Amino acid sequence: MPVSQRDIDLAHRLAEAAGAAIRPWFRRLDTVELKADQSPVTVADREAEACMRRLLDAEVPGDGVVGEEYGTKPGVTGRQWVLDPIDGTHSFTAGRAIFGTLIALMEDGWPMLGVIDQPVQRERWVGVAGRATTLNGAAVHARPCAELARAALATSSPHYFSDGAAERYLRLVAATAGAGRAGPLYGGDCYNYALLASGHLDLVCESGLKLHDFAALVPVVEGAGGRMCDWAGEPLTAASAGDVLAVGDPARVDEVVEALARVGGAEVR
Numbered sequence: 001m002p003v004s005q006r007d008i009d010l011a012h013r014l015a016e017a018a019g020a021a022i023r024p025w026f027r028r029l030d031t032v033e034l035k036a037d038q039s040p041v042t043v044a045d046r047e048a049e050a051c052m053r054r055l056l057d058a059e060v061p062g063d064g065v066v067g068e069e070y071g072t073k074p075g076v077t078g079r080q081w082v083l084d085p086i087d088g089t090h091s092f093t094a095g096r097a098i099f100g101t102l103i104a105l106m107e108d109g110w111p112m113l114g115v116i117d118q119p120v121q122r123e124r125w126v127g128v129a130g131r132a133t134t135l136n137g138a139a140v141h142a143r144p145c146a147e148l149a150r151a152a153l154a155t156s157s158p159h160y161f162s163d164g165a166a167e168r169y170l171r172l173v174a175a176t177a178g179a180g181r182a183g184p185l186y187g188g189d190c191y192n193y194a195l196l197a198s199g200h201l202d203l204v205c206e207s208g209l210k211l212h213d214f215a216a217l218v219p220v221v222e223g224a225g226g227r228m229c230d231w232a233g234e235p236l237t238a239a240s241a242g243d244v245l246a247v248g249d250p251a252r253v254d255e256v257v258e259a260l261a262r263v264g265g266a267e268v269r
Contacts, residue, residue, distance in 0.1 A: 019119030048085035088189030104215035127219030142248035149178025
């Protein structure tokens with residue numbers, strides 16, 4: 001079923017509600033809690049997701065919900081709203097406005113609508129399957145990349161890669177090291193994907209992401225003419241393992257996958 005205007009309007013209201021909960025806490029936090037996995041969580045994370053869940057319960061009670069902070073609510077419609085109230089909590093707690101709220105609508109496991117909202121800078125990217133991605137209502141486009149050696153590569157942190165994944169990632173770094181580039185851009189989380197959709201980056205490569213980390217990114221990047229896939233080049237769905245690529249120019253996808261698939265000259269199988 002195509003995404004309706006009602007769904008899009010609801011996604012905007014979810015982003016507005018989350019932003020209103022987040023902004024009062026930006027650069028004003030005194031404490032940060034650690035979850036069981038030692039990742040940080042803030043009052044803003046929890047309040048933002050709670051606000052969004054209340055809206056969803058009122059507007060689309062039959063839809064499922066998957067959220068980073070409050071888990072999964074089963075649905076009966078084949079649709080799931082996937083929420084990450086603050087993607088980039090490290091940046092948020094450091095006062096860096098490069099975090100974002102992620103909102104996705106999935107149907108039968110496929111991302112159909114995605115929002116990347118930066119509530120402090122008031123930037124909102126919206127992607128819908130079959131439509132052009134917009135930034136604050138204006139269409140945006142990923143840029144062409146003539147060769148992989150000239151690609152601007154970003155990732156949130158090299159520390160998020162396991163040993164095996166890190167070795168493969170470094171092969172990609174080497175393949176993009178031409179034209180006197182200083183190296184990859186670090187930090188940014190979901191904001192990197194928004195920048196790619198707007199034509200400021202060429203590649204984003206990450207490993208170990210969860211559904212709430214990547215579901216919203218897919219419609220945003222692909223609606224801007226880019227491509228999102230796993231490290232084997234396969235589409236991202238609810239069943240994906242979390243090794244994620246965003247490629248602004250789809251012509252470079254095979255080269256990126258090939259670079260990641262070889263370690264020490266041997267192909268990874």
